[in-house]
Amino acid sequence: MSERFDCIIVGAGPAGISCAYELAKGGAKVLLLERGEYPGSKNVMGGVLYRKMMEDVIPDFYKEAPLERPIVEQRFMMMDKESAVTFGYKGMEWGKEPYNNFTVLRAKFDQWFASKAVEQGALLVNETVVTECIVENEKVVGVRTDRPDGDVYADVVVLADGVNSLLAKSLGFHKEYKPDEVALATMEILKFDKKVIEDRFNLEPNQGCTIELFGDATKGILGTGFLYTNSNSLSIGVGTLLSGLIKHKIRPHELLDYVKNHPMIRPYLHGGEQQEYLAHLIPEGGYKSMGKVVGNGVIVVGDAAQLVNAIHREGSNLAMTSGRYAAETILKAMEIGDYSEATLDQYRVNLMASFVGQDMKKYKDSTHHFDKFPQYFDQYIPMMNRAASQMFTVDGTSKWDKQKKIWKDIGSPKEKIKIARDMYRAWKVMK
Amino acid sequence: MLHIVACIKQVPDTKIIKMNPKTNTMDRASAPAILNPYDAHAVEEAVRLKKRYGGTVSVLTMGPPPAVKAIKKCIEIGADEGYMISDRKFAGADTLATSYALTKALDKISKIQPVDLVLCGKMTIDGDTGQVGPGIARRLDIPPLTSVKKVEEVNKNDGFVIVHRKIEDGYEVIRSSLPCLMSVEKEINEVPYSPFPNMLRAARYEPHIWSVDDLEDVDVKQLGLKGSPTIVAKVWAPPKPEAGKMLEGTPNEKVEELLSIVLEKKELFQAKGVSQ
Amino acid sequence: MNFEEYSGVWVFIEEQEGSVAQVSLELLGAGRRLADKRGVALGGVLIGDNVKSLAKTVFEHGADVVYVYDQEIFTHYRTESFMKALLHCSETHKPEIILFGATSNGKDLASAVATDLPTGLTADTTELDVEEDTGLLLASRPAFGGNIMATILCKKYRPQMATVRPKVMQALTPEPGRTGRLVEESIDLREQDIRTQVLEIVKSTTKKVRIDEADIIVAGGKGLGSAEGFNLIHQLANTVGGAVGASRDVVEAGWIEHHHQVGQTGVTVTPKIYIAVGISGAIQHLVGMKNSGMIIAINKDPNAAIFEACHYGIVGDAFEILPLLIKEFGKALSMEEVDHVREV
């Protein structure tokens, strides 16, 4: 009979590792199971790592973690076919300790983060796939892995297996996601000389920039693109709801090729050597798609619990926070020796009271809203580009006349009312 | 009870390694470090012999600190103990210096428990020589058995082994005295997916790590770069062969054209069936 | 170490079924070139039982001297016995270079001898040269899975040693009647000094296709999709009277046994015609067949690397092209054979 653990965590992503770290630190006997060759080997993210939530787990982590660049500038590009309206913020305060956020490459970062959990005493086993939860008397008592003699038992199992969580699904916690609840993201990492990156993005060494891409980046399909600076590579990617891809009959890598060749983007990428091509799902259904997150002897965290803020491309931070809350609850449960759903439910309560739950609720309608009304992406952004073009083209027309013309171009009074209504609706789902 | 030591090495996965087209150098960072695939078979064979005859399986490697990972992989396969010798003074060793250092480590291991059998892989995929195994055997003054594709019997009481040794057109059945060293072929076994308890053991396992100073009677002049008679003088990219003529047209036309080209040299086909 | 004492290029002569192995003849060709450049003698070392008669072939292929150890104890190759003879020979006659075929026995012997001498040994070389004045052997070989070539030197020790891949060097056309100095040696070695015994030699029962000796090879890769698909390769090979070759991925998939594998970890082949079907042309495969007389590649991917390495290329689906080829070759060759008979 195999060994027993206090807790088994399935999946060594930010959610699982945070949970393992906190539990091990609290003295629990923890087993962290990962199917990849090493943590991060299969993980995909743009990716921006937020300092605050990471510091809640490991203070001052930025002094030793393998981070790419601290971000000092965030830009937003509203793109049309051959133009873009760009705005953003750059501030030197973000370039100093304690920083705001960082770009990371998950393959390196997760590996480091997991090694920290191991230092705390967690046992990490890679290259092992958990195939199902072992349920006895309606309680999860362990997991079955794909290896010979592969059953392991524990008081609590934490499912941190990422988007799609097949394990939570097989427990009946959530249904198969619908195409409008998940986004498919594809990205590439292109290698460059540090110097080239710094010149192209107007950065000092050890400064980074992120650009979020809207509108024509996704050919008007609901979704976004991104272009992030790493130490000596750039991450370029696009993500759109699966439903959008299906509707427009476009393949994800075609979309990525499209944005890579977009005249607003191509000059940034010129001469890069492709290092990696990655594709991954992002749960974007938000609050309304969240399934059950607690059961007898089991807790679901991170992407597996649909904890992603699609609007602000936040995910890893919610994952870490959820992992940390799960650990706190489990340590309490260990004190009283009760791992029932009722006791573990404290995790859900804490989570929903925190920024995680609040943000999930705040944006609960956003994805659905934008999905229902595609005009935001395929009409208003081009409109904004045309307006800017007219306004800034110096051709002898007075600015008054230009404004009038722009106003007229927007359309009939009826259309103007529609736009106003859409803007109000957007404001409502985002506020 | 047998004590079997398998010598293993961590190597860059040369299947994945990328070349820098400008400088013609290898981008070593691009290739993940793996357990030399041939050595996995050596460890697996050791584990099988242990199951058959009882005993202990140790693995030994010389390499930089990250090579601990390769040892853990061997524990996953079923090895009991792992030894690593790691020291700057070992760096840059060719096969002669490698076999010297490994022999010194084997001397030390055999003081912990006498060694009956040393196993090596057929070759490493980076060094790619297959010379280290026989080198160790000579230094230990035990018979080297290379190209072993089957171990028929290990008899510790009577002090012999019987193995099949692959040769160009078949194999030889060889009897050798024990202790001896075997370099094993890939076909000797299949390395199965490791059972979960081994994974747990490997995750916890910490190998014995020795520096030069931990070894006895070491002549440092025979170690590392200094102790290596061979040196790599020049490295270059293999010349790309020239591209040939592409045949155009419909499949039928292409085949027809090919046939006319080939059959023009019909003297080649006269050799049909005749060996020269 | 006084380098002046060391002179001459040697080849370890392997015996195979009563004759000199092909690889040894090739090495004599390469060794002759090195010896001439240096202005020294080319020697062959023959170890075995009843092998003295082979010296003739060795002379005819370019050797000036043949050292023979003809003793019963050498009936079978054994590391310990052969090593002792070669060490004795080397210590007595002091060559500057010793070459071995990179065969099971050649590599085994070279590794053991190099350790005892001690000296440097370069494995699996594919190019050999020598510095005229210093006698430094420039031994080059593919490294890191064939991704690079490296030249290896052994500056401080003599003799310098290398194992050389079969089929990459060229044997000289034998010169009938050419002869040289025969040096008969022997060592005092008893059976009880040797710790291994050859109990039995088992030759492959399945009539093995010696693809390294075939004139025509039809080789298939992963592109054939399955073991069934790979049957087309067998069919074409049958039709043209050639042997079947394969890429490593095919061997690993279990569609065919390992001895059909062409490439760095398989056999090196130099047929007159090499037809590669559904093979991408990885460098590790190319090193094993690039010296073929005529290389024909069939692949559905126009960008496949194999097209950079072939004489004639066809972009197309194997499942369409192969049946056509089988049919057309079948027709043409049955006619050819009739032609041929008439000519004779």
Ligand SMILES: Cc1cc2nc3c(=O)[nH]c(=O)nc-3n(C[C@H](O)[C@H](O)[C@H](O)COP(=O)(O)OP(=O)(O)OC[C@H]3O[C@@H](n4cnc5c(N)ncnc54)[C@H](O)[C@@H]3O)c2cc1C
């Ligand atoms: C293209 C892209 C860009 C993104 N950009 C950002 C960003 O900039 N900032 C941000 O904060 N978030 C971003 N996200 C979201 C973020 O990546 C996720 O929210 C975060 O990784 C979730 O962490 P997790 O630990 O829950 O899941 P994951 O990181 O997905 O980890 C799950 C782990 O579980 C393992 N696993 C799965 N199933 C099993 C099993 N059965 N057995 C064993 N192991 C298993 C997996 O191998 C994996 O390691 C982005 C996502 C994508 C796809």
Ligand SMILES: Cc1cc2nc3c(=O)[nH]c(=O)nc-3n(C[C@H](O)[C@H](O)[C@H](O)COP(=O)(O)OP(=O)(O)OC[C@H]3O[C@@H](n4cnc5c(N)ncnc54)[C@H](O)[C@@H]3O)c2cc1C
């Ligand atoms: C250390 C080392 C040693 C190695 N040694 C060797 C060796 O000795 N020999 C060796 O071969 N490899 C060796 N390899 C492996 C080598 O790197 C390649 O992986 C291997 O040669 C690829 O085999 P392949 O061409 O059959 O398969 P793939 O690379 O998968 O290529 C299949 C090809 O078939 C084509 N194709 C697919 N369908 C069709 C169709 N219907 N019709 C026509 N074409 C089609 C595809 O376009 C593709 O080009 C070695 C690798 C390493 C790291």
Ligand SMILES: Nc1ncnc2c1ncn2[C@@H]1O[C@H](COP(=O)(O)O)[C@@H](O)[C@H]1O
């Ligand atoms: N650094 C090393 N540490 C331990 N074993 C080694 C090392 N290098 C080579 N070996 C062993 O020797 C075999 C042949 O290696 P090589 O001569 O490098 O092809 C390998 O398969 C290993 O078993």
